[in-house]
Amino acid sequence: DAGITQSPRHKVTETGTPVTLRCHQTENHRYMYWYRQDPGHGLRLIHYSYGVKDTDKGEVSDGYSVSRSKTEDFLLTLESATSSQTSVYFCAISGGPRGYTFGSGTRLTVV
Amino acid sequence: AQKITQTQPGMFVQEKEAVTLDCTYDTSDPSYGLFWYKQPSSGEMIFLIYQGSYDQQNATEGRYSLNFQKARKSANLVISASQLGDSAMYFCAMREGLEGYQKVTFGIGTKLQVIP
Numbered sequence: 001d002a003g004i005t006q007s008p009r010h011k012v013t014e015t016g017t018p019v020t021l022r023c024h025q026t027e028n029h030r031y032m033y034w035y036r037q038d039p040g041h042g043l044r045l046i047h048y049s050y051g052v053k054d055t056d057k058g059e060v061s062d063g064y065s066v067s068r069s070k071t072e073d074f075l076l077t078l079e080s081a082t083s084s085q086t087s088v089y090f091c092a093i094s095g096g097p098r099g100y101t102f103g104s105g106t107r108l109t110v111v
Numbered sequence: 112a113q114k115i116t117q118t119q120p121g122m123f124v125q126e127k128e129a130v131t132l133d134c135t136y137d138t139s140d141p142s143y144g145l146f147w148y149k150q151p152s153s154g155e156m157i158f159l160i161y162q163g164s165y166d167q168q169n170a171t172e173g174r175y176s177l178n179f180q181k182a183r184k185s186a187n188l189v190i191s192a193s194q195l196g197d198s199a200m201y202f203c204a205m206r207e208g209l210e211g212y213q214k215v216t217f218g219i220g221t222k223l224q225v226i227p
Contacts, residue, residue, distance in 0.1 A: 031213075033215075035217075042217040042219040042220055043204075043217040044217075092156075094213070099144070099148075099161060099204070099206065099215070100156075100215065101158075102148075104154070104155055105155065107154075
């Protein structure tokens with residue numbers, strides 16, 4: 001069930017460059033989320049959106065910005081990538097009472 | 112304080128045996144939900160099981176069951192008859208609230224390895 005897709009799946013970028021990750025959903029869910037996954041930390045919320053142009057910060061939002069111009073798309077931007085932002089990034093949509101549906105993840109390496 | 116605590120970084124289990132993965136949680140919200148997700152080496156996050164705070168019975172989904180002990184604030188995952196394909200990371204998570212934005216907090220995970 002490919003109701004949510006992320007792109008790219010893998011990316012290597014240089015320190016100081018901007019990077020944008022895309023999340024696209026076909027489920028018309030109001031809420032969308034960006035998480036990062038790091039060993040020893042589980043998944044931590046970066047930003048979330050509760051509607052078009054409505055976003056808010058999560059617990060690890062420093063260095064990240066988001067935008068949502070359409071219901072189906074939620075973009076995560078690293079304005080100036082740093083090595084500490086090397087991580088696996090997951091987008092998720094609310095799956096109702098059964099929790100989230102996750103995208104396949106984006107593995108980002110900042111060198 | 113940690114919202115979700117998983118104290119077992121790694122676990123081993125013999126194939127066909129049962130295994131329990133521990134999870135404790137902390138919340139003052141009377142309405143919450145507890146989840147377990149599986150992450151195999153391929154990286155995707157797979158929903159396994161859900162337990163609502165008002166559910167009277169423990170949740171079950173095939174070989175997965177959730178041992179919900181509300182007074183102890185624990186939500187352990189029990190996998191019966193382990194299979195090699197169960198080798199993966201397992202994350203416990205909690206959703207607080209019922210309406211609007213629902214904050215979901217994840218534990219740090221437990222790596223399960225099934226031994227043939």
